[in-house]
Amino acid sequence: MKLLENAIETNELTRRFNDLVAVDKLNISVEQGEVFGLLGPNGAGKTTTISMLCTILKPTSGSARVNGFDIVKQDTQVRKSIGIVFQDPSIDDRLTGKENLYMHANLYGVPPGEQKPRIDRVLKLVELETRADDLLRTYSGGMRRRLEIARGLIHYPKVLFLDEPTIGLDPQTREHIWSYLEDLRKAHEITMILTTHYMEEADRLSDRIAIMDYGKIVASDTPAKLKDTLEGDVITIKTKEAAKLSSVIAGTPSVLKIDAVDEGLDLTVRGGKALLPRIVETAAKNGIFVESVSLREPNLADVFLHYTGREIRAEGGDELHGLSAIRRRRIK
Amino acid sequence: MTELRGIYTLWLREVKRYIRDRARIVSSFVQPLLWLVIFGGGLRFSASALQLGNLTYEQYIFPGIVGQTLLFTSMFMGISVIWDREFGFLKEIMVAPISHFSVFIGKMLGDSTDAVIQGILVFALGALLGPTLGIALDPTIFLEALPIMILITFGLVSVGLTVASFIESLESFGVIQSFINLPLFFLSGAIIPLRGNVPSWLQIASSFDPLTYGVDALRTIVGGNAWQPLHPLYFNLLIICIFDIVMIIIGTLAFSRRK
Numbered sequence: 001m002k003l004l005e006n007a008i009e010t011n012e013l014t015r016r017f018n019d020l021v022a023v024d025k026l027n028i029s030v031e032q033g034e035v036f037g038l039l040g041p042n043g044a045g046k047t048t049t050i051s052m053l054c055t056i057l058k059p060t061s062g063s064a065r066v067n068g069f070d071i072v073k074q075d076t077q078v079r080k081s082i083g084i085v086f087q088d089p090s091i092d093d094r095l096t097g098k099e100n101l102y103m104h105a106n107l108y109g110v111p112p113g114e115q116k117p118r119i120d121r122v123l124k125l126v127e128l129e130t131r132a133d134d135l136l137r138t139y140s141g142g143m144r145r146r147l148e149i150a151r152g153l154i155h156y157p158k159v160l161f162l163d164e165p166t167i168g169l170d171p172q173t174r175e176h177i178w179s180y181l182e183d184l185r186k187a188h189e190i191t192m193i194l195t196t197h198y199m200e201e202a203d204r205l206s207d208r209i210a211i212m213d214y215g216k217i218v219a220s221d222t223p224a225k226l227k228d229t230l231e232g233d234v235i236t237i238k239t240k241e242a243a244k245l246s247s248v249i250a251g252t253p254s255v256l257k258i259d260a261v262d263e264g265l266d267l268t269v270r271g272g273k274a275l276l277p278r279i280v281e282t283a284a285k286n287g288i289f290v291e292s293v294s295l296r297e298p299n300l301a302d303v304f305l306h307y308t309g310r311e312i313r314a315e316g317g318d319e320l321h322g323l324s325a326i327r328r329r330r331i332k
Numbered sequence: 333m334t335e336l337r338g339i340y341t342l343w344l345r346e347v348k349r350y351i352r353d354r355a356r357i358v359s360s361f362v363q364p365l366l367w368l369v370i371f372g373g374g375l376r377f378s379a380s381a382l383q384l385g386n387l388t389y390e391q392y393i394f395p396g397i398v399g400q401t402l403l404f405t406s407m408f409m410g411i412s413v414i415w416d417r418e419f420g421f422l423k424e425i426m427v428a429p430i431s432h433f434s435v436f437i438g439k440m441l442g443d444s445t446d447a448v449i450q451g452i453l454v455f456a457l458g459a460l461l462g463p464t465l466g467i468a469l470d471p472t473i474f475l476e477a478l479p480i481m482i483l484i485t486f487g488l489v490s491v492g493l494t495v496a497s498f499i500e501s502l503e504s505f506g507v508i509q510s511f512i513n514l515p516l517f518f519l520s521g522a523i524i525p526l527r528g529n530v531p532s533w534l535q536i537a538s539s540f541d542p543l544t545y546g547v548d549a550l551r552t553i554v555g556g557n558a559w560q561p562l563h564p565l566y567f568n569l570l571i572i573c574i575f576d577i578v579m580i581i582i583g584t585l586a587f588s589r590r591k
Contacts, residue, residue: 054427080429090420094349106341107428109334 005068007032007159007191012062015048022048024215037206038195045215046195047087050161054084067158083157085149087164093136097128097147108155122150125180142169159191199300211307218307230298232256233272238264238291245288338430339438346442364397364454383528386558390465395550396522398454399543402485405450407509409443410492414505432588444485451481476553483572484546490579497586520544542575
């Protein structure tokens with residue numbers, strides 16, 4: 001028996017757009033305080049999933065609960081308990097940065113006395129203090145994005161949805177936002193649902209990652225375990241005596257596979273870090289001269305490709321074209 | 333309390349956006365001016381066949397032009413819903429933890445404030461041109477007319493918002509808008525009195541136009557004893573209030589739809 005109710009629980013959650021099944025019988029559960037990364041190519045159904053959980057879209061079938069509230073029957077309670085950073089712009093460009101933030105604080109019932117300190121703090125975080133009183137239409141794309149993230153953090157929601165939060169931002173700003181998200185979570189135990197194209201973002205922030213493709217979860221686990229499922233690290237050894245080395249290390253239990261490559265060997269191994277010095281030692285004992293070695297641990301991108309079989313595309317998916325892509329994101 | 337603060341916030345946003353749009357405020361003078369001076373002046377002498385009571389044609393159409401300004405501006409305000417959807421801002425509002433009723437009321441009050449300001453500007457224009465056109469306006473008349481302008485605007489803005497919430501693009505909203513604007517305008521008796529020897533089907537159609545009651549009420553105030561009203565003032569106000577309530581309910585329902 002669990003002590004705490006799950007922050008998110010979906011049951012065969014499905015959404016169709018005419019013939020297209022965007023989300024197909026999705027079953028996920030996210031514990032309170034967990035950071036859950038939803039990773040997938042464009043058009044995989046990540047945004048549709050989030051839109052349903054945020055009560056923007058109605059599911060075609062199935063159900064889901066957010067903070068214990070049904071997303072269809074108790075949508076107001078759901079909306080009270082969540083915060084969202086949308087993938088697409090959702091700020092008023094005729095207002096100033098500060099006006100946008102105050103409006104949000106008021107809409108989300110932040111007590112008037114707390115509004116100013118919180119707004120000053122988030123403005124500082126995204127380094128927009130000096131531009132806070134300028135109209136949004138004078139902001140660059142990156143500045144608008146930063147303001148939206150600041151906005152999503154003003155009220156401290158129990159569940160924060162981040163749909164591609166750092167897309168299109170420069171590395172410094174991303175780093176700032178990531179560490180703020182980490183702090184925020186430590187201080188307030190906020191559950192976060194994150195969709196992203198960036199492997200490093202998912203890897204760094206998420207406790208658990210679900211890889212989504214064609215509306216389904218194809219794999220779900222901690223980043224470390226997902227990487228482990230790829231069965232091992234790759235050690236590349238450059239040497240002129242590849243055949244000799246190969247016969248010496250063949251049979252070592254944690255060496256899974258030996259491939260001869262140009263000027264050396266590619267070893268697929270378990271526990272590469274610990275094994276690497278042993279292999280070099282063995283080579284030396286047998287009088288084999290090793291020119292260079294390198295170790296590569298599998299990253300999430302490898303995991304992603306393993307499960308989805310295609311490269312992640314940072315912008316502009318080709319599953320949906322033009323209007324249908326826009327329509328899916330719009331509220332009607 | 334949260335709901336009230338939400339309503340206030342949404343109201344403030346609409347008003348700020350409007351006040352910052354100088355071009356719109358300046359251009360709002362042009363259309364009423366054309367109607368009053370060119371249309372009113374041009375028809376002045378041929379209007380004797382119309383049932384104007386004891387009013388001159390300019391005196392007759394002035395309340396009508398105020399009503400027309402409220403109508404056109406209110407309908408135009410619907411466009412803000414389409415803009416907000418196009419630019420994504422509607423999402424921010426719709427997922428906020430305030431009721432769709434409050435969202436609708438906040439937006440409606442904000443847009444109504446903008447529309448009523450336009451109406452007040454026409455009133456100011458009337459006062460300015462009054463001596464030339466023979467329209468007598470004083471502060472008392474203005475203060476009596478203002479609540480009527482506000483009341484009729486609530487309903488008209490609600491129509492604009494409701495229609496806009498069903499429409500996807502700016503282009504089709506423009507077309508639909510004139511489909512609604514022109515019949516409501518012509519049937520309201522704003523520029524042609526629909527009484528006496530006017531065909532009875534037209535009079536019946538006119539009685540279904542909410543603006544008829546607004547214009548009649550405004551004319552009762554502005555025209556004074558020279559105008560024989562279609563209905564008593566209290567009756568006009570009652571109809572307008574019913575129209576407002578019905579439209580606010582429909583508008584809230586339209587805003588609450590989600591796919």
